[in-house]
Amino acid sequence: METRISEKTVVVTGATSGIGLAVAEELVRSGASVIGIGRSAERCAAAQAGLHRLNPEPWVAYLTADLSVQGEVRGLGNQVRDLLDTWNRQALDGLVNNAGTFSYWLTLTADGVELQWAVNHLAAFLLTNTLLPMLQAAPLARVVTVSSGSHYNARLDWNDLQLRRHYNGLQAYGNTKLANILFTREMNRRLGEESTVRAFAADPGLVKTDIGMKGTPGIVSWVWKLRRSGGITAAEAARGICYLLTEPSIQDVPSSYWKHGQPKAASHEAQNCLNAARLWKISSQMCGLPVEECYANA
Amino acid sequence: MQTPENRSKCRSRVLISGASGGLGKAFAVECASRGWDLFLTDMNAPALETLAAGLRRSYNVDVITHACDLTDLDARLALFERIRVNSLRFWCLVNVAGIDYEGPFFEQSSQQIRTILRLNIESTLDITHAMLKFRDPCATFRIINVASLAAFYPMPVKATYAASKRFLLDFSLALREEVRSMGATVTVLCPAGMPTTPLCIEAIEAQGWMGHITTMDTGRVADKTLNAALAGRPMVIPGWVNRTLQLLGSIVPARLVAALVGSRWKSAQQKRSLDKQPAMP
Numbered sequence: 259m260e261t262r263i264s265e266k267t268v269v270v271t272g273a274t275s276g277i278g279l280a281v282a283e284e285l286v287r288s289g290a291s292v293i294g295i296g297r298s299a300e301r302c303a304a305a306q307a308g309l310h311r312l313n314p315e316p317w318v319a320y321l322t323a324d325l326s327v328q329g330e331v332r333g334l335g336n337q338v339r340d341l342l343d344t345w346n347r348q349a350l351d352g353l354v355n356n357a358g359t360f361s362y363w364l365t366l367t368a369d370g371v372e373l374q375w376a377v378n379h380l381a382a383f384l385l386t387n388t389l390l391p392m393l394q395a396a397p398l399a400r401v402v403t404v405s406s407g408s409h410y411n412a413r414l415d416w417n418d419l420q421l422r423r424h425y426n427g428l429q430a431y432g433n434t435k436l437a438n439i440l441f442t443r444e445m446n447r448r449l450g451e452e453s454t455v456r457a458f459a460a461d462p463g464l465v466k467t468d469i470g471m472k473g474t475p476g477i478v479s480w481v482w483k484l485r486r487s488g489g490i491t492a493a494e495a496a497r498g499i500c501y502l503l504t505e506p507s508i509q510d511v512p513s514s515y516w517k518h519g520q521p522k523a524a525s526h527e528a529q530n531c532l533n534a535a536r537l538w539k540i541s542s543q544m545c546g547l548p549v550e551e552c553y554a555n556a
Numbered sequence: 557m558q559t560p561e562n563r564s565k566c567r568s569r570v571l572i573s574g575a576s577g578g579l580g581k582a583f584a585v586e587c588a589s590r591g592w593d594l595f596l597t598d599m600n601a602p603a604l605e606t607l608a609a610g611l612r613r614s615y616n617v618d619v620i621t622h623a624c625d626l627t628d629l630d631a632r633l634a635l636f637e638r639i640r641v642n643s644l645r646f647w648c649l650v651n652v653a654g655i656d657y658e659g660p661f662f663e664q665s666s667q668q669i670r671t672i673l674r675l676n677i678e679s680t681l682d683i684t685h686a687m688l689k690f691r692d693p694c695a696t697f698r699i700i701n702v703a704s705l706a707a708f709y710p711m712p713v714k715a716t717y718a719a720s721k722r723f724l725l726d727f728s729l730a731l732r733e734e735v736r737s738m739g740a741t742v743t744v745l746c747p748a749g750m751p752t753t754p755l756c757i758e759a760i761e762a763q764g765w766m767g768h769i770t771t772m773d774t775g776r777v778a779d780k781t782l783n784a785a786l787a788g789r790p791m792v793i794p795g796w797v798n799r800t801l802q803l804l805g806s807i808v809p810a811r812l813v814a815a816l817v818g819s820r821w822k823s824a825q826q827k828r829s830l831d832k833q834p835a836m837p
Contacts, residue, residue, distance in 0.1 A: 327606070328610070329606065363751035363757065363771075363773060364582075364751070364773035364774060364775045364776075365751070366578075366581050366582060366585060366774070366775075367610075368603060368606040368607065368610070369606060369607065369609070369610030369613075369614075370581055370584065370585045370588070370607050370610040370611055370614070371610065371614070372775075420775075421775075422582075422585065422586070422589075422773075422775030422776070422778075422779065423775060423776055423779045424776065425773045425775055425776065543613065543614060543616075544613065544614045545613070546613040
């Protein structure tokens, strides 16, 4: 029943830097095959070369896609399937929805969605739904979405989910991280207890990455630089995520929210299953997925 | 029962020009989120299609797109012909399409200057004239023209642009009185810089704290402007700092304002060109 780690294949988004790259490194070191997803072809090639140097044994490939564009996220489905075919693999054993961004100003994507909402939440939602058939083909598969402790202060405004009318970058970030947890909970509920696919939301803690430097004016990136100096390294954060990806014993643990390999209580808002169902419906509509789709019998 | 087809025929729409740019997109999203059917035009055809698909998906509204270069008279006539043939009706028009090539007047090409005038003035007036014919007879016709805070002062380095926006400001206020009896209203929007593109964000950053306090998000601006248009208000200046600047601009003599603005922009431009140079070893 168990797949050995060297036979596992995992998709990691935002895998060219920060936590995503560290997760890919950790996986490659243990012999798992990795499909990384990044925005810039250049950085993808550099990351792939680095991973190959680390361990030339497993398959490693990078796909370029701008996750803020829903058409490109949808296109990844076929690209991942093609890769699995060429590697002679039948299934995906894991997906890490790690890609995240921050924006100080309200920015709308090509689809007309607020940038952070599109990348941090909708892209994870859509990519997971797109890759789900491949994940369900594995004996045991995990979907780990990288959330954050910033969700504790967040509260979704159902009349203005993307904060278009009163935008605040940090608040918008917290909302998307709350959405990550609600998505994870609702996914597990829809899949049912018998499912071989299990979703987790991971809190990596405060990590020394460049996320606070994305699309921010001088003073904000300066504050972030100061704040992150007390954080842990990306490699330490990656260990917690790889644990959620590979540890067989946690399959039946009901907790959806984890920090450093330990279950943790998410915020009150994040535990509201009505909110989770509501968000799932709205997200389906925003991504053009059938709204009443349910996986309980899959 | 109403099918999408006959609904799209009987419901009048909102026309937005320059719809795939920063502010135009914000207007399109805001209108769609209020459930209004749209007709979008822009130069950038792929971006327009992506946006329209996103709006249909997220808000379940009917969106017609028409990609064309509004500076071209023939393209405008083709646009009007399409509207006439399909007997579309409109209850709101948002003239967003506008352009600026920043830089001293004499450093701009004559082609650039013509494009500013053609797009900002000629096409806006042409579309407004045509759309008054295609207005929904059963509804109050709302016209929103996007001018700029630059409309209130003579602005060195943006001389043509600022003057073209002044044209739109005065034209809008005058037209408003003319069309009142036709059951139409005109609202003119005078925003400061907005963080719409990486280039705009860079320009805001270059202005320092002044750039930050005058800047407002496109989403909020679109929301406030639509509310103001529905209330029939003549003018929207988003942000109290900007309203104060407008007030000061109306008290201080124009040539003094021009000198002041000129010195500010020159230093901002210098800072930007310094930023672009590679760091000294």
